[in-house]
Amino acid sequence: MMIIITAFERSPDGGKGLARDTRVRWALEEAGQPYEARLVSFRAMKEAAHLALHPFGQIPTYEEGDLALFETGSIVLHIAERHPGLLPVNANARARAITWMFAALNTVEPPILELVIVKVTEGDKPWKNERLPLVQDRVRARLAQLATRLGDADWLDGGFSAGDLLMVSVLLRLRPSGILSEFPRLTAYVARGEARPAYQRAFAAQLAINAAP
Numbered sequence: 001m002m003i004i005i006t007a008f009e010r011s012p013d014g015g016k017g018l019a020r021d022t023r024v025r026w027a028l029e030e031a032g033q034p035y036e037a038r039l040v041s042f043r044a045m046k047e048a049a050h051l052a053l054h055p056f057g058q059i060p061t062y063e064e065g066d067l068a069l070f071e072t073g074s075i076v077l078h079i080a081e082r083h084p085g086l087l088p089v090n091a092n093a094r095a096r097a098i099t100w101m102f103a104a105l106n107t108v109e110p111p112i113l114e115l116v117i118v119k120v121t122e123g124d125k126p127w128k129n130e131r132l133p134l135v136q137d138r139v140r141a142r143l144a145q146l147a148t149r150l151g152d153a154d155w156l157d158g159g160f161s162a163g164d165l166l167m168v169s170v171l172l173r174l175r176p177s178g179i180l181s182e183f184p185r186l187t188a189y190v191a192r193g194e195a196r197p198a199y200q201r202a203f204a205a206q207l208a209i210n211a212a213p
């Protein structure tokens with residue numbers, strides 16, 4: 001059964017891999033699963049056909065036969081549970097890897113999203129300049145904790161897992177801010193993720209769409 005995901009017809013980042021379909025593509029590439037991407041415009045994302053798949057009118061979605069999923073955490077977990085390579089076999093190690101998936105999305109991603117909101121969505125508001133340093137410091141605090149836990153290890157808990165896949169994906173969104181480069185261990189961690197052949201294929205696939213005339 002062919003897997004179909006949705007992605008932006010035109011990604012706001014112009015194809016730098018920051019749209020969230022990249023993390024789903026990456027998981028599918030790690031799992032060796034072929035897929036097709038159905039591209040949606042911003043208008044189509046808010047129309048009934050897409051809302052039936054994604055109640056919040058966003059990308060990505062994931063369809064496989066009669067299964068339809070939304071939310072990248074759920075989609076990556078679904079892929080990781082069905083195919084080897086993204087979750088350890090040992091039950092406790094698997095539970096810890098899933099914990100890192102939640103940590104990426106529930107603890108590390110929210111302050112990073114706040115930063116995007118202050119800079120972009122609320123970029124013209126009078127409070128921007130007062131709020132920005134507060135949000136930047138909240139991001140730095142989280143990154144410092146994460147860098148301490150990572151230490152000199154390559155990955156968060158043993159071998160590469162879906163936890164790392166989501167954590168690297170979340171951290172990548174920080175790169176344009178320059179904050180990531182304040183944390184050499186995390187910079188190297190993200191670079192290790194990006195160097196994975198599966199990531200490179202995922203990145204190239206989304207870039208090809210956005211580079212098309």
Ligand SMILES: N[C@@H](CCC(=O)N[C@@H](CS)C(=O)NCC(=O)O)C(=O)O
Nearest residue numbers: 019020057058059060070071072073
């Ligand atoms: N928590 C969701 C977030 C999905 C999300 O924010 N998608 C963005 C693209 S990266 C989107 O569709 N934005 C357009 C919109 O919200 O209208 C997930 O992880 O799947």
